[in-house]
Amino acid sequence: MKLKTLMAVTASAAALMTSAAMADTTLNALFMSQAAYSEDNIKSMTASFEAANPGTKVDLEFVPYEALHDKIIAASGAGDDGYDVVLFDVIWPAEFAERGFLTDVSDRVAADLTSKIFDGAWTTVEYDGKRYGMPWILDTKYLYYNTEILANAGIETPPETWDEVLEQAKVIKDKGLVEYPLVWSWSQSEAMICDFTTLTAAHGGSFFDNGKPAFETGGAKAALDYMKTSLGDGLTNPSSLEYFEEDVRRVFSAGDAAFAMNWTYMNSLVNDPNESQVAGKVGVMSAPGVDGVSEASAVNGSMGLGIPSNSPHADQAWAFINHLTNQSTQEEFANLSLPIWKASYSQSAVTDGQEDLVAAADKSIAVMYPRPLVASYTEVSSILQKHLHGSLLDQTTSEEALANAAKRVARIR
Amino acid sequence: MSAISRSREKWVLLFPAILVLSLITVLPFLQTVWTSFTDAEITAREQQVNWIGLENYIWALTDPDFLEALGRTMYFTAVSVGLEGVLGIAVALLLNQKFRGRWFLRVIIILPWAVPTIVNAVAWRLIYHPDYGALNSLLLQLGFIDSYTSWLGDPDRALNMVILADVWKNFPLVAYIALAAMQTIPGDLLKAAAIEGAGAWKRFRSITLPWIIGPMLVVLILRTIEAFRVFDIIYVMTRGGPSDGTKTASFYVYQEYFSYLRSGSGASYAVVVAGISAVLILAYYAGIRRDQRGA
Amino acid sequence: MTNNLQKKERTAVSSNPILAVENLSKSYGDLRILKDVSVAIEAGDFLVLVGPSGCGKSTLLGCIGGLTEITSGNIQIDGQDVTHTDPAKRDIAMVFQSYALFPNMSVGDNIGFGLEVRKVPKTERDEKVNQVAELLKIEPLLDRAPAQLSGGQRQRVAMGRALVRDPKLFLFDEPLSNLDAKLRVTMRTEIKRLHQRLNASIIYVTHDQIEAMTLATKIVVMKDGVIQQVGSPREIYDTPANIFVADFMGSPAMNILDADVTMDGLMARVEIAREDGQEPLILYDTNPGEGITSRPAGPLKVGLRPEALTDLGSRSVNADQQFDCLLDVVEPAGSDTFAVIRLGGTEVTARMHGDVDVNSGDTVPICFDLTKISYFDPKSGERL
Incomplete structure (x- = not known):
């Protein structure tokens, strides 16, 4: 008798479970x-x-x-x-x-x-x-700026070109308001390529032309030169070479930067008094362009x-x-x-x-x-990251870095 | 029981272990070697895998980036194992002296080694942080630096800082083995040397060091093999940067497989790394054999 | 260049003893190992520290050698206070029970180690090593590793290492304990021969009282960190300072019996009780010492060596008192036969000639020789 009950119970339990399993995904x-x-x-x-x-x-x-x-x-x-x-x-x-x-x-x-x-x-x-x-x-990445710092520097309108960004940064630095007005996410990672892409687009450059590397000259080179100049002139925080996006947000939220490039998510956080010391003093605009080349720039x-x-x-x-x-x-x-x-x-x-x-x-x-829409993009990015980073560390000139990168990209299997 | 059946019994008893070992290590290894001679890729689609002979190997060994990485890995291995040896023996010497609270020190010294590699790497990355790291804070307060420095930002310096973090984690193992070996030294030996006029350094050089060299070689081989294959601490601390300054050979294996999805090529890199490790093992082994025979 | 292993002319350069230990105490926390120990020896002495395990003899040696820090007291070697000096600077050499040969060096390098440390030039070093090797007959072993040597050979190498530096003082810490019995006897003789040839000053620790008796010019008997007696082997043997020394030194041990001693004119009357209703044994000591004559009568402990109780045939002129005794156990030992007799409430050993034909249970006449009898206070154990 006991055995029969046990079997009945087991059978019904199994039935229940399977039916439940079939219904539940x-x-x-x-x-x-x-x-x-x-x-x-x-x-x-x-x-x-x-x-x-x-x-x-x-x-x-x-x-x-x-x-x-x-x-x-x-x-x-x-x-x-x-x-x-x-x-x-x-x-x-x-x-x-x-x-x-x-x-x-x-x-x-x-x-x-x-x-x-x-x-x-x-x-x-x-x-x-x-x-x-x-x-x-x-x-996409926007250009965030600290309205208070700009006002204290006597700057009335935010920059409309990338060159103006540097000029305004210089003014802010000379006035002693912030030691490094610009902060970026330039660690050796995809984050850096995003910034590079934005600047390349702004300067009218491109990555590939008919499958061949086209970033040794033109807009891409100008973009790298721009990045190096901002570091060399002391306008970009040198720690940027180790930063990711969260670091950029942290520095900006502490009021230690006047300009920062970052994704949409940063907007609500830098205006949240619990997360940021500069809440309410933040302006956001599309990344500027380059005179005669573009009105605005952005990376996808x-x-x-x-x-x-x-x-x-x-x-x-x-x-x-x-x-x-x-x-x-x-x-x-x-x-x-x-x-x-x-x-x-x-x-x-x-x-x-x-x-x-x-x-x-x-x-x-x-x-x-867009960044290059090729199946081997990960490798392309990795090569670019290495050489760009090296150039930003001042180990190579921008010509050398991009030439080496192009050579290496051409060798991708 | 006759010798023959005893020998056969030995093999019968060993067989299950050999079987398991083969399945776990030998077969995958053979499969990797096989793959390294093909152009296999990681893909969900049907692929035709072709035999391409040594092409992967030629590519790997003529790639200047990989050769640089090999050099870097040798540097990493030599320096980190060297430092671990020196620091480990020094700490063992200290822990071998009699002093109050020695038992406590002996216990906590094992902590760095007990911490998982990843945790150690994350902790050190925080310590090295350019903006709020403890190292910057400490050195600034002690007056060794003028302002906060970026420790992982420069390619050469980054590699050395990663070495420091790795040495920190691993020296306790060396220290413990050295200490255990030191404790087997007969007290009379050191007393005799002292009476003969040998100072602390001479006693160490002539008695302690030769005595512990056997176990030390074993643990240093282990560390060398592990150091040569270093990956996790690099991945967590620097991802191979800056400017590829900390990319070691194992990183290339990871890269080929996961980032570039070339399993054939990745296999060839893996075999190269394993091959060099094997050479190192054999060299050490020969060294020990020679040392033992000469004794 | 003089052969520094030739017998030294021990003209007194100074009148200082080669070693003087004064009021030395050593404690580990509350545990007192050595209690107020004082001893001195002259150059050329062979001092043996002997005693049971734990008596502190090795500790004392360690203090003299500078390997153990002392709690209080001082040590002087050849007039110089070395209480706080490094072992290396005390001009001493030590031979360990375990030999302590350096395993990774050859025999030659082991012997020359101390010279090498003191930066003696190689040629001079080699010469000295060869001299010592010749002396100890270990020349063929100079290139071998210690692991390849036998126990006896290692012992010699250890001694060689000590000899080669020609120190003021040699310290031996139970060097023969790890050897088998036969080898021990051979090496003992070697050591004694070396001592005589070099006239070296030696401090030697052993728990074997036979070694002590045969090797020493001076013996220090220790117990529980306190010196029981210092004296020549003969003094220790014939006139032990207390019951412990009497019992410890000599093999078989001295017999210690209860006795009732009274003065009878100029003689001491020694009455020893016997069992089973037998008449007590009455012995007369014709020449008792001061300690007895001035003492009131009463129960004492007396000590008689086994050779003081002999059989008729082997007795000497002085063994003139004779009594019949029941032999409990008879132990033939080759040249001697030992018999156990019950006397004075204890078992007493008599030594008889090996040829004597007796069996257990026999009652035979035993001759007593009281010329070297010792008297001890029953409570303190001290010699009277």
Whole structure:
């Protein structure tokens, strides 16, 4: 008698579990720790998704930017146990598409979405005519400036060209207001390439021309010279060569810099009295251009959400992505990352309190310049990082550095 | 039991261990060597893997950047192991003296080694921070520097600072082994030397050092092999920068695999690094054998 | 160049003893190892420190050598106060129980180590090493490593190392304890021969009282950090200062019995009780010392060496008192036969000639010789 009851109980438990298992899907999602939105923001977005989709759970994982690329690669070999949704940087679709790490979702995207979302945003997820995800974080670097320091220096309007940035910095330095008015994220990392790209775009340069390196001369060289000059003249904080974006924010928030280039996320944080000592004294504008060459400059630093090719839950993953990227979610968190939807920019919920940023975004997003869209970009970037960094450390002239980099890039297998 | 069946029994008993060892080490190693002769890449798509012979190796060994990295790795290994040896023996000598609270020192000295490499690396990176690092603060207060310096910002200096962090973590192992060896020295030996007029340095040179050289060589080999393959501390502290100043040979393996997704090429770099490690091991081994035979 | 190993003319350059230890005390915290020890020797003396384990003899040697710091007192070597001097500067050499040969050097380098440290030029150093090696008959071993030598050979090398520097004082710390019995006897003779040949001043520590008796010119018996007696071997043997010395030195040990001693005219009447209702043994000492004559009558402890109780056939002229005794146990030992007799409440050993034909349980006449009898206070154990 006892044995029969035991078997009955076991059988029904098994039945319950399997049916529960079939109904419940758990998605593994990989995000970045300081990407525009905070971890809490993403958790609340996820919670609302789970509430709207009972039976689907999402396990969130946050990693620093530097680890994101490697984790996606490593997980691609994990079969069913890999990720279902991943956040990827604008520089990776070429590489990931070539190697089939991401699912082609061109067919999943509704036809009318194309016109509703910025073109610049779409380039984030496109390669070779196909789409590999949904753009999620539309981001570029803006020029932030400390209004109080500028006022004390007698500067009435913020700079309109990059040369003016240097001039104004010199004035501020000579007046003894700040020892190093400019601070950048120039550690040997992708962060430095972002700044280099912005300056290259401003000076009208390019990376490749018909597949051959074109950065030894022209705008790219001018960009490197600009960076070196700002260091040589004592206008750029020499510690910038070790800094990442968080360091830039820290220095700027402490009032130890007059100008700083950084992503959208910094805007709300430097105006938060709990995080910053310069709250309320911050101006934000699109990065300036170069006289006769450009009006403004910006680097495309956006990120998208994609589905790894080895995910067994593509449908639920796509549903999750849609939830995160839909207009209402984007508008809800608009103060951390500007929406990809054109319509959002007329909503007061989006523009309120950050008119400057929106105006800057308007200008910058239109001129977002991509980094080379090649499958071997990681290697190109790595080579450029090494040689640029060496030149900034004054080990080589800009000619030498770029020539060496070009030579090395030509040798990429 | 006859000699033959005893020998066979030995192999039967060893077989499970040999099997496991082969599966974990030999097979993956052979697979890596195989891959190093191909143009395999990391991709989710179907790929045709071609045999390309020594092409990967020629590429690696003629790459000036990699050769520089090899040189850098040799420098790192020599300096860090050397410092660990000297510091370890010095600390062991200290801990071998009688003084109050010696037991306490002996216990806490192991702490740096017990800390995980990553934690050690993060801690030292903070200490070296150009804006709020403890090292800058301390040196400034002591008057050794005029203003806060960037320790990891200059390529050469960065490598040396990483070496310091690595030595800090690893010297306790050397110290403990040296101390254990020193404690086996018969007291009479040192007393006899003292009576013969040998001062502290001479006693160390003529008696202590030769006595502990055996275990010391063993631990220094271990450290040499580990130092040659150094990766985590570099990855955490500097990511190979500045200007590739701290990129060691292992970093190239990581780069080829994870950043550039070339598994064939990565395998060849890995085999080169392993090969040089093997040469180092053999050299040490030959050195010990010669030393033992001569004794 | 004179051969410095020739016998030194010990003309008194100074009237100082070669070693003078005054009121030396050594304590480790509350534990007192040496208590107010004083001893002195002249040049050419062979002083043996002997006593049971833990008596402090090795510690004393260590203090003299400068390896152990003393708590109070002072030490002078050849008139110079060396209490706080480095061992290296006391002009002493030490031979350890474990030999303490440096394992990574050859025999030649071991011997010459002290000279090398003192920067003696190589040719001179080699010459001295060869001289010493010749003396100790270890020339063929000069290039070997210590690990390749036997115990006896290592012993010689250790001695060679001490000899080569020709120090004022040699310190030996139980050097023969690690050798087997036969080798020990051989080496003992070697050491004695060396002492005579070089007229060296030696301080020698041992727990073996036979070594002490055979080697020493002067013996210091120690117990619990206190010197029990200092004297020549004969003095220690014949006139032990207390029961401990009497019992410790000599093999087999001196017999210590209870006795009732009264004066009978000029003689001392020694009455020793016996068991089983037997009549007590009455012995007469014709020449008792001051300590007895001035003492009131009463129970004492008396000491008689086994050779003072012999059989009829081996007795000497002085063994003129004879009594029948029951032999409990008979132990033939080759040239002697020892018999155990119950006397004075204890077991007493008699030494008889090896050829005597007796068995356990026999009652035989035993001759007593009281010329060297010792009297001890029953409470303090001191000699009377």
